[in-house]
Amino acid sequence: xxxxxxxxxxxxxxxxxxxxxxxNSFILDIDLTLPSQGVTVIFGPSGSGKTTLLRCxxxxxxxxxxxxxxxxxxxxxxxxxxxxxxxxxGYVFQESSLFPHLTALGNLNYARKxxxxxxxNQLYDHAIDIMGIHDILHRYPQQLxxxxxxxxxxxxxxxxxxxxxxxxxxxxxxDKQRKQEIIPYLERLGSSLExxxxxxxxxxxxxxxxxxxxxxxxxxxVSAQGGLTEVFxxxxxxxxxxxxxxxxxxxxxxxxxxxxxxxxxxxxDGELWVRDRGDELNQAVRVRVLARDVxxxxxxxxxxxxxxxxxxxxxxxxxxxxxxxxxxxxxxGSEYLIARLTCKSIDRLQLEPGKKLWAQIKSVALIS
Amino acid sequence: xxxxxxxxxxxxxxxxxxxxxxxxxxxxxTPIAWWLARTSxxxxxxxxxxxxxxxxxxxxxxxxxxxxAMGPHGFFGQFTQSLGLGTLPFTFWGLVIASVFYSMPFVxxxxxxxxxxxxxRPLEVAATLRAGPFDRFFTVVLPLAKPGFITASILxxxxxxxxxxxxxxxxxxxPGETRVISVQIYDHVEALEFMQAHALxxxxxxxxxxxxxALYWLxxxxxxxxxx
Numbered sequence: 001x002x003x004x005x006x007x008x009x010x011x012x013x014x015x016x017x018x019x020x021x022x023x024n025s026f027i028l029d030i031d032l033t034l035p036s037q038g039v040t041v042i043f044g045p046s047g048s049g050k051t052t053l054l055r056c057x058x059x060x061x062x063x064x065x066x067x068x069x070x071x072x073x074x075x076x077x078x079x080x081x082x083x084x085x086x087x088x089x090g091y092v093f094q095e096s097s098l099f100p101h102l103t104a105l106g107n108l109n110y111a112r113k114x115x116x117x118x119x120x121n122q123l124y125d126h127a128i129d130i131m132g133i134h135d136i137l138h139r140y141p142q143q144l145x146x147x148x149x150x151x152x153x154x155x156x157x158x159x160x161x162x163x164x165x166x167x168x169x170x171x172x173x174x175d176k177q178r179k180q181e182i183i184p185y186l187e188r189l190g191s192s193l194e195x196x197x198x199x200x201x202x203x204x205x206x207x208x209x210x211x212x213x214x215x216x217x218x219x220x221x222v223s224a225q226g227g228l229t230e231v232f233x234x235x236x237x238x239x240x241x242x243x244x245x246x247x248x249x250x251x252x253x254x255x256x257x258x259x260x261x262x263x264x265x266x267x268x269d270g271e272l273w274v275r276d277r278g279d280e281l282n283q284a285v286r287v288r289v290l291a292r293d294v295x296x297x298x299x300x301x302x303x304x305x306x307x308x309x310x311x312x313x314x315x316x317x318x319x320x321x322x323x324x325x326x327x328x329x330x331x332x333g334s335e336y337l338i339a340r341l342t343c344k345s346i347d348r349l350q351l352e353p354g355k356k357l358w359a360q361i362k363s364v365a366l367i368s
Numbered sequence: 369x370x371x372x373x374x375x376x377x378x379x380x381x382x383x384x385x386x387x388x389x390x391x392x393x394x395x396x397x398t399p400i401a402w403w404l405a406r407t408s409x410x411x412x413x414x415x416x417x418x419x420x421x422x423x424x425x426x427x428x429x430x431x432x433x434x435x436x437a438m439g440p441h442g443f444f445g446q447f448t449q450s451l452g453l454g455t456l457p458f459t460f461w462g463l464v465i466a467s468v469f470y471s472m473p474f475v476x477x478x479x480x481x482x483x484x485x486x487x488x489r490p491l492e493v494a495a496t497l498r499a500g501p502f503d504r505f506f507t508v509v510l511p512l513a514k515p516g517f518i519t520a521s522i523l524x525x526x527x528x529x530x531x532x533x534x535x536x537x538x539x540x541x542x543p544g545e546t547r548v549i550s551v552q553i554y555d556h557v558e559a560l561e562f563m564q565a566h567a568l569x570x571x572x573x574x575x576x577x578x579x580x581x582a583l584y585w586l587x588x589x590x591x592x593x594x595x596x
Contacts, residue, residue: 060492084495085503091496097489101511110507114498160497 007072010034010164010196014056015065016049016220028052028063028220036071038212039190039197049220050200051094054168057198058091059084070164088116090157092167096149098141104152105137108159115161127158130188147178151185158193165197171206186210187368204244208232208288209368233336235318235327245327246290247338248367253283262307265366269333273307274364286368291327291340293362296349300358308361312337314353317346330359337361375568377544378552385460385548386528389467393475393524394517396468401479402509420473427470431537434466438538458540463548466538467528474523482516483509515590519583526579530572 013031028049034040042050055061057068059075059082068076075082098107108128112119128134131151141149150170157165170186171179183206190197190210201207207214207228214231216224224231233247251267256276263276265287272287279285300309312330320327326346330337337359349357371379404416422430437444438456445455456462490512494504510517532550539546541555549568556565 058496060495083500084492085498085500088498089496091493093489093493097493099490099493099508099512101514110494110499111497114503116498156497 013067014063016063040213041211042200044217048217088163090162090165092170095173111156111159117161127155131155167199208248235329288365291338294339306360312359314355382548386525389528390525397475405483427533431534463539471527474527475520478519479516482513
């Protein structure tokens with residue numbers, strides 16, 4: 001019965017009706033196939049059903065109809081639903097979820113003792129190490145900062161030795177500074193774990209830094225999904241990202257200009273200069289190019305102060321939520337950029353699909 | 369101030385009764401409290417009301433019904449007789465059963481409140497850490513509801529020590545078997561032995577005050593530790 005495809009994918013389909021709705025409106029109505037490695041970010045505004053989806057996967061929420069299989073192993077179908085404590089998953093909740101009657105170490109051992117697969121000393125040390133919590137293990141949760149608590153909670157979820165790690169906006173309850181403190185840990189986590197991570201977020205910053213794969217939810221339904229670059233280079237997305245509209249490019253450092261403190265990043269079909277953060281040569285990085293930072297010229301304008309200029313072809317033009325503006329998808333090699341321009345400029349430059357011109361990029365943000 | 373041998377027997381009996389009742393109530397009351405804290409059944413309100421009845425019912429009323437139920441013609445009396453245990457009124461174990469009913473709300477309610485205060489989240493967390501229902505109960509619910517258990521034990525014990533009406537209805541006044549401190553004081557007063565009545569009453573007053581003081585002091589400490 002099981003095809004090879006289902007053997008290395010996560011297949012999830014859930015339907016959850018509004019408890020009081022007379023019409024057939026759904027809190028959640030999705031049918032997804034997710035990759036069984038890397039970080040999948042479930043992205044969407046609040047109330048779009050992200051957390052509900054995660055809770056359904058964990059078995060904390062009972063859907064009206066549900067099917068779930070992880071790498072071919074069935075966790076839920078029409079006739080069976082594994083209770084949460086039988087599902088080999090790790091779960092990080094939005095706010096602190098440490099047991100207040102146990103120390104940080106006690107919390108970790110609670111998980112280790114119950115792990116499905118024995119936790120080696122190596123994994124144990126690795127989890128403590130990667131979250132940087134070695135010095136706070138003897139403290140009780142009340143004695144920890146919000147960021148520290150979340151790091152202990154993430155380590156605890158790892159020590160259950162899960163086959164799937166679920167994270168529900170683990171940074172949402174933290175202030176900006178604490179977020180910046182934890183994100184590097186999460187980035188390291190994503191690249192050092194062999195298990196898939198499903199990460200719920202409504203923050204563009206977290207998505208672009210952490211995601212390999214993105215699922216965009218809107219009102220309980222999947223409105224887009226795919227690779228990170230692919231999803232954010234669509235301009236007909238139903239979600240309005242506003243000033244956050246932009247693409248993410250993945251590349252690596254190929255040159256460091258010591259004199260001007262710049263680094264040259266090569267992505268599949270082009271190069272960009274960014275400020276040198278001190279990354280090593282060949283270091284894999286992500287850069288984000290916001291639509292509002294991209295302008296277009298018909299000729300390669302060498303008089304400009306702008307450093308990054310790419311030859312592009314107009315691919316698609318779409319209306320913006322602001323009626324004075326429009327979004328233009330530009331193709332450069334196999335990658336895409338999005339520019340946000342006034343309709344007046346589009347008319348003046350006579351932009352239409354297929355037209356070749358130059359994109360000037362005012363700023364490029366290195367995000368990871 | 370010295371106690372007569374009969375006074376000491378009454379004190380010893382009272383302590384034995386209160387300890388037995390408190391232990392039994394912790395065993396019986398915990399599942400009831402857990403059920404009341406978690407259920408959304410239509411039976412929740414009626415069961416909660418029955419548990420709380422002794423709070424407002426005169427002890428004589430409760431005692432009267434228990435006396436009939438445990439008597440030779442009552443359903444419980446016939447059951448104990450069929451087991452060859454005879455009937456329970458006017459025995460120590462008759463007092464234990466009556467006191468279990470009478471002190472039930474003082475044990476169930478604090479535990480129930482503490483369990484309700486835990487909320488859903490710690491249980492969900494424990495479930496994602498592969499703890500099954502019993503595991504969750506013993507490793508999460510019990511430790512987190514500990515303050516409730518301490519309050520429940522203190523109140524259950526103290527309330528049983530302070531019983532009078534229901535003891536008189538069920539137990540009468542048998543030295544060493546059912547004559548507890550409160551009954552002994554009553555006897556002293558009846559016999560105009562005011563000195564002895566003073567001694568026992570004073571002891572009870574100090575005991576009750578100390579218990580309540582300890583309780584409030586404990587609750588305050590817990591609040592402070594929660595705030596930090």
